[in-house]
Amino acid sequence: MLVVLKAKLKDILNTLAEEYKVLVPAKIEDTSKFISYKDNVDIILDENVKLSPKDVFFPQTEKMYKMKTVKTSMELENITDEAGKKLLFGVRSCDMKSLDCFDQVFLTKGYIDEFYKNKRDSVVTIALSCSQPMQTCFCSAMGVDSQKAVGADVQAYDLGDKIGLEAISDEGSKVIELIKGQLTEEGAEVPQPGEFYLKVDADGVSEKLNGMFESPIWDDVSKKCLNCGACTYVCPTCHCFDISQEVRGENVTKYRCWDSCMFGEYTQMAGGHNPRPTKKERVRNRFMHKLNYFPDRYNMLLCTGCGRCINVCPVNLDITSVIKQIKEAE
Amino acid sequence: MVDLTLEIRKTAKELLEKGEAKVVLGWEKGNFPYSTTPVFIDKPEDTERLIWDEYCINNLALYMLDYKHLDGKVGIFVKGCDSRGINRLVQDKQLDREKVILIGLSCPGMKDEKKAKELGPNADIPMAQKCQDCRYPDPVVYDVFLGEKQNKKVPEKIDTSDVEEMETKSPDEKYRFFTTNYEKCLRCYACRNVCPACNCKECIFDQTATGWLAKANNVSNNMFFALTRAMHVGGRCIECGECERVCSVNIPIMLLNKKIIKDINFLFGDYDAGLETEERLPLGGYDYTDPEEFM
Numbered sequence: 028m029l030v031v032l033k034a035k036l037k038d039i040l041n042t043l044a045e046e047y048k049v050l051v052p053a054k055i056e057d058t059s060k061f062i063s064y065k066d067n068v069d070i071i072l073d074e075n076v077k078l079s080p081k082d083v084f085f086p087q088t089e090k091m092y093k094m095k096t097v098k099t100s101m102e103l104e105n106i107t108d109e110a111g112k113k114l115l116f117g118v119r120s121c122d123m124k125s126l127d128c129f130d131q132v133f134l135t136k137g138y139i140d141e142f143y144k145n146k147r148d149s150v151v152t153i154a155l156s157c158s159q160p161m162q163t164c165f166c167s168a169m170g171v172d173s174q175k176a177v178g179a180d181v182q183a184y185d186l187g188d189k190i191g192l193e194a195i196s197d198e199g200s201k202v203i204e205l206i207k208g209q210l211t212e213e214g215a216e217v218p219q220p221g222e223f224y225l226k227v228d229a230d231g232v233s234e235k236l237n238g239m240f241e242s243p244i245w246d247d248v249s250k251k252c253l254n255c256g257a258c259t260y261v262c263p264t265c266h267c268f269d270i271s272q273e274v275r276g277e278n279v280t281k282y283r284c285w286d287s288c289m290f291g292e293y294t295q296m297a298g299g300h301n302p303r304p305t306k307k308e309r310v311r312n313r314f315m316h317k318l319n320y321f322p323d324r325y326n327m328l329l330c331t332g333c334g335r336c337i338n339v340c341p342v343n344l345d346i347t348s349v350i351k352q353i354k355e356a357e
Numbered sequence: 358m359v360d361l362t363l364e365i366r367k368t369a370k371e372l373l374e375k376g377e378a379k380v381v382l383g384w385e386k387g388n389f390p391y392s393t394t395p396v397f398i399d400k401p402e403d404t405e406r407l408i409w410d411e412y413c414i415n416n417l418a419l420y421m422l423d424y425k426h427l428d429g430k431v432g433i434f435v436k437g438c439d440s441r442g443i444n445r446l447v448q449d450k451q452l453d454r455e456k457v458i459l460i461g462l463s464c465p466g467m468k469d470e471k472k473a474k475e476l477g478p479n480a481d482i483p484m485a486q487k488c489q490d491c492r493y494p495d496p497v498v499y500d501v502f503l504g505e506k507q508n509k510k511v512p513e514k515i516d517t518s519d520v521e522e523m524e525t526k527s528p529d530e531k532y533r534f535f536t537t538n539y540e541k542c543l544r545c546y547a548c549r550n551v552c553p554a555c556n557c558k559e560c561i562f563d564q565t566a567t568g569w570l571a572k573a574n575n576v577s578n579n580m581f582f583a584l585t586r587a588m589h590v591g592g593r594c595i596e597c598g599e600c601e602r603v604c605s606v607n608i609p610i611m612l613l614n615k616k617i618i619k620d621i622n623f624l625f626g627d628y629d630a631g632l633e634t635e636e637r638l639p640l641g642g643y644d645y646t647d648p649e650e651f652m
Contacts (some may be wrong), residue, residue: 160475163474257543260545271572342415
């Protein structure tokens, strides 16, 4: 396996930055997320970032197009993404899996979301294996291999003081070619993942939910929920959006932005009716979508076990407990 | 705290068995040694789930909004901050005091769950910031009291040293500080939804059709949200610090709230919200003696 000392990681990133716009997991302003690589950024390799990389592909607010009224007609103007390839370094298996989920939603079933596709096509990924899961991690229970990510161009392995690199795709081979001179060949093995603290058994949960729409557990599960959107906004797989516009005189900008099924106005209809009037219906929808509707449609769970929702929930509404409750329900 | 846990369970059980309360609100253990989660007990046999430990940090008062129309009484365990939250709701005419049975608990100060996650299981976990700043660990109102009061010596006035430090900065520095912080705001509204003072039936920020606040996430919209909320809870903020505790991107939300408290104290005399329910709110009325330099 080709390896590099962690201490020399920045040399490699510097080389890659000549070719790509490199994004790295870093501490910033008392939180952590993927940011543009510069020599002085505080890269974190020992834990996953608090905010998932989903905004690289699906920004919280994304301008779609502009309109301008000219006398009696209207002019449309496309908004194009910044040119050039991006390289996302250090994406964990859970977050790579979430891209797999996104791909299903935005690129399959006969519809292509161009905004997503443009961004997705311009990003090369270097996934990074996890040596020690965080306490809130449960990816293996969701069928994710923490040592080998799906869809990565390059798979990197955490080998203690070194990082091992393995090209997976053709794009990945190009990346390795660029930095080959800075890597050494060593007989390293794919590391074994550490023990998970959270134990979850999600087998059969999707099928079990088929008959549980009216189950009394939703009353119980939802009671403590505050209906804030923290879980949905930090979730790497939540992908709901709302389209809105900014009108300034004759100029209109259409944009889309993240929405959350936890919010009342999410299902508010024009006539005033709301089919999900209380927290019970909203919480039920969140878990049904993740564990039943999505698997039904795309044959995969809409949860990658990253544990971010558990981390941020103000009231500790824990999805692993909900899964347990579903499985134990009559 | 173990002995008190047993007493808590006994008290809740009695309330439910005698039919004095239809439901009892407390805390149960979460999935981690450092986590608890609010629990709603309506069967005497479920009272075994209740616990009292150094991580019972959630202010439960706001849940009373969900039980406004319950036919019967609600029993609720209250620390100092929770009890001030109850007063907040009563004073804001959101809750009928007769409908709640307050079971007081003296709070030793809860530990910081976020730090516990970072530091690992064997570390010495510091007290949560909101508890370090707390001046009312004993409940200010209750019907029953369990355990012993601490009557702890706490500072008489709110510590506004961080506000004062911010006040010494130049306008540019202040602007940079607040824009950097609110740039990262996700607008998940956890701060609003956890706040006992945010008890409007319909929040201005949910009225999307009016265009008060666009859904686009940018620093200007985010600050409009934050500043409006801070002003709206001005004079009513009970300093429970829940907003700051639940912020998923660690924005120092209490700094704004404390600045407003400090200004109110200066302009209208010292006032701690949520200590009682009769007195008129500092910003809830008009006096001839009110300062009005702007007029």
